[in-house]
Amino acid sequence: MANAQPPGRGRQKPERARRTVLQGLIYWTLVLGVWGLIFVVAFFAVFAVGLPDTSKLYEVKRQPSISYLDQSGGLIAVRGSQYAPPADLDRLPPYVPKAFVAIEDRWYYWHFGFNPWGIARSQIYNMQHKGEGGPLRGGSTITQQLARNLFLTANQNYRRKAQELILAVWLEAKFSKKQILELYLNRVYFGAGAYGIEAASQRYFSKPAAQLTLGESALLAGIMKGPSRYSPAGEDGRAARRGALVLQEMLRANFITRAEYDAAMRAKVRVNPVLANQRAQYFTDWVDGQVRAIVGEPTEDLVVETTLDLSLQASAEKALAAGVAAAKSQGVEQGALVSIDGRGRVRAYVGGTNYLQTQFDRATMARRQAGSAFKPFVYLAAMEAGRTPETPVVDEPLRIGTWEPRNYTGEYLGPITVRTALAQSVNTVAARLANEVGTANVAATARRLGISSPIQLDPSMALGAVEVSPLEMAQAYAPFSNGGFLARAYAITRIRTPSGQVRYEHGVDEAPRAQVIGQPALAEMVSMMRGVVTGGTGARANIPGYDLAGKTGTTSDYRDAWFVGYTGGFVTAVWVGKDDNKPMKRVTGGAAPAGIWRDYMTAALPRLQRLKTGIPGGDYVPPPPEDDGPIDQIIDGVTGFFRGDRNEPPPSEFEDRPPARARDRDRRQQDPPF
Numbered sequence: 001m002a003n004a005q006p007p008g009r010g011r012q013k014p015e016r017a018r019r020t021v022l023q024g025l026i027y028w029t030l031v032l033g034v035w036g037l038i039f040v041v042a043f044f045a046v047f048a049v050g051l052p053d054t055s056k057l058y059e060v061k062r063q064p065s066i067s068y069l070d071q072s073g074g075l076i077a078v079r080g081s082q083y084a085p086p087a088d089l090d091r092l093p094p095y096v097p098k099a100f101v102a103i104e105d106r107w108y109y110w111h112f113g114f115n116p117w118g119i120a121r122s123q124i125y126n127m128q129h130k131g132e133g134g135p136l137r138g139g140s141t142i143t144q145q146l147a148r149n150l151f152l153t154a155n156q157n158y159r160r161k162a163q164e165l166i167l168a169v170w171l172e173a174k175f176s177k178k179q180i181l182e183l184y185l186n187r188v189y190f191g192a193g194a195y196g197i198e199a200a201s202q203r204y205f206s207k208p209a210a211q212l213t214l215g216e217s218a219l220l221a222g223i224m225k226g227p228s229r230y231s232p233a234g235e236d237g238r239a240a241r242r243g244a245l246v247l248q249e250m251l252r253a254n255f256i257t258r259a260e261y262d263a264a265m266r267a268k269v270r271v272n273p274v275l276a277n278q279r280a281q282y283f284t285d286w287v288d289g290q291v292r293a294i295v296g297e298p299t300e301d302l303v304v305e306t307t308l309d310l311s312l313q314a315s316a317e318k319a320l321a322a323g324v325a326a327a328k329s330q331g332v333e334q335g336a337l338v339s340i341d342g343r344g345r346v347r348a349y350v351g352g353t354n355y356l357q358t359q360f361d362r363a364t365m366a367r368r369q370a371g372s373a374f375k376p377f378v379y380l381a382a383m384e385a386g387r388t389p390e391t392p393v394v395d396e397p398l399r400i401g402t403w404e405p406r407n408y409t410g411e412y413l414g415p416i417t418v419r420t421a422l423a424q425s426v427n428t429v430a431a432r433l434a435n436e437v438g439t440a441n442v443a444a445t446a447r448r449l450g451i452s453s454p455i456q457l458d459p460s461m462a463l464g465a466v467e468v469s470p471l472e473m474a475q476a477y478a479p480f481s482n483g484g485f486l487a488r489a490y491a492i493t494r495i496r497t498p499s500g501q502v503r504y505e506h507g508v509d510e511a512p513r514a515q516v517i518g519q520p521a522l523a524e525m526v527s528m529m530r531g532v533v534t535g536g537t538g539a540r541a542n543i544p545g546y547d548l549a550g551k552t553g554t555t556s557d558y559r560d561a562w563f564v565g566y567t568g569g570f571v572t573a574v575w576v577g578k579d580d581n582k583p584m585k586r587v588t589g590g591a592a593p594a595g596i597w598r599d600y601m602t603a604a605l606p607r608l609q610r611l612k613t614g615i616p617g618g619d620y621v622p623p624p625p626e627d628d629g630p631i632d633q634i635i636d637g638v639t640g641f642f643r644g645d646r647n648e649p650p651p652s653e654f655e656d657r658p659p660a661r662a663r664d665r666d667r668r669q670q671d672p673p674f
Helices: 022-047 095-104 116-129 142-151 158-174 177-187 195-207 214-223 236-252 258-266 273-278 281-295 310-326 369-385 418-423 427-437 438-450 459-463 470-481 521-535 590-612 661-668
Strands: 066-069 076-077 303-304 333-340 346-348 392-395 413-417 492-496 502-505 547-552 560-566 570-577
Touching: 022 310, 066 281, 076 214, 076 281, 095 142, 095 177, 095 214, 095 570, 142 177, 177 195, 195 214, 214 236, 214 258, 236 258, 236 521, 258 492, 273 470, 281 303, 281 346, 281 492, 310 346, 310 570, 310 590, 333 470, 333 590, 369 418, 369 427, 369 438, 369 459, 369 470, 369 547, 369 560, 392 418, 392 427, 413 418, 413 502, 418 427, 418 521, 427 438, 427 459, 438 459, 438 470, 470 547, 470 570, 502 570, 521 547, 560 590, 570 590
Parallel strands: 066 303
Antiparallel strands: 066 076, 303 492, 333 346, 333 570, 392 413, 492 502, 547 560, 560 570
């Protein structure tokens, strides 16, 4: 009995029954389900905090669009955002939505807002390619993209991604697949300021979305990967390859037949030429800043009517690009060109050779030394002080204080006339004249004509040691071309709403233009500057059959080269050089700039002639003023020069060159050969 054990002691525990495989599967499914539910609840509890208000689903918030028109109403560019009326999915060709599903979300009709396998694949890819600098994959479905576009920002972080997933599930629960796809197509950004398939179709192809072809639909679907990187306007090669990939994916998904695929691959897609050419983008940037300065930050869509002539603009861009390319071996890397008429209306404006490569605008933002292109202001001050084109001067070594100007050729011509000195751009004579009339008077003359940049008064200013912009130079030469009147350059004619409400109009309550050059100084300057083109340093700019005048400019060490020329109320300034201000290889104003000017004006002058003979938008030179003096002091409406000058018939700008004046013939007989 002593060794008796208490009841139950020593008794072995009953063996626990083993679960069957099915029971184990059910058990762990329940366990994982519970933990999954806990995770989902916690996930929503953490990331649902701070979700945006979804009640504003159908509100469209955007930056208003600004449409820029040329002087005849042609579309130059559109800046800002553009929405169009939402497209009805049932009215679109069936291949339009299929293109987006094929390339963006093949499993769109099968998932509930997100694709776990797609997310996993993207994360694996991103980890494998971490640090390579290439684009990362997001794995977002169409529903997630819509959620991001409607409610979230583009910030790349896990909280935003989690909120995107929550909102995608909410969208799937609230809307049908068709409604979600329709919302997506109508709200997603397609680049070029276009939001929604309708606006994109109008912007890129100038047609309603209901008329999109299969190839055009593939290009638009391809944009989704990167609106700027795959834009058919600026990146046509990359966009075409992406569009071909979209077509391949549509074929793989059996969304299109082989015959449809082959036909789409053969068909040529034409992009809106305004976008494809990227024309006048420097001009649009320049004007865009002025619009916002005038009306403030736009709160409604605006239409800006400008002075630009797209035909002249095309000729200007072509001439500048070709001229800079031709002089590349001489170190020319960039250039700018500006044309204005006698009223100051900017007709062509090119701030560089390739806007897609650099948006720095050399037409107004760059300040470069004017070189000898500044000399007309020196000579005008001298004419107003009593000199004439036939005043004798001596080209010889000169010393003003410690400064000794030197001629470009290194030689001296001896006794010559003022006319010859300007035609041959003699430095010593310009420096002597500026010293005699006073550099302060020269600076005042330049400012009176339109130079607004600071002008230093030491003797070297006579040779163009003044930093100016091409637009400034064109503006300051305008009085030589239009009868002596100030012509402040401007580009905006009117700002209005699409419905026609005027927000701004140029010239309203504007004071009459001031006359800044009188006679006989104006006629004398025109005569001398003609000589620059007919037989001086600007001879390369000469165009047979037209009455032209102008001046070359070359700075020290060949850092800048200019030609500024005009004919009858139409001025064009050309500059070439390097952005880093390094020297070119002996490039002068009479070389590349004069050649660019000639090539552009050769194309522009017939256009201007047609405009003067009745083509709409043609009044490109100022009309004769009504009360500015006797008949021999009235501006000729065609040439811009004064009628009755020395009792000579007014020359016609668009006819053969008029006979030279008698005093010009005499001068040619006496002057040494050029």
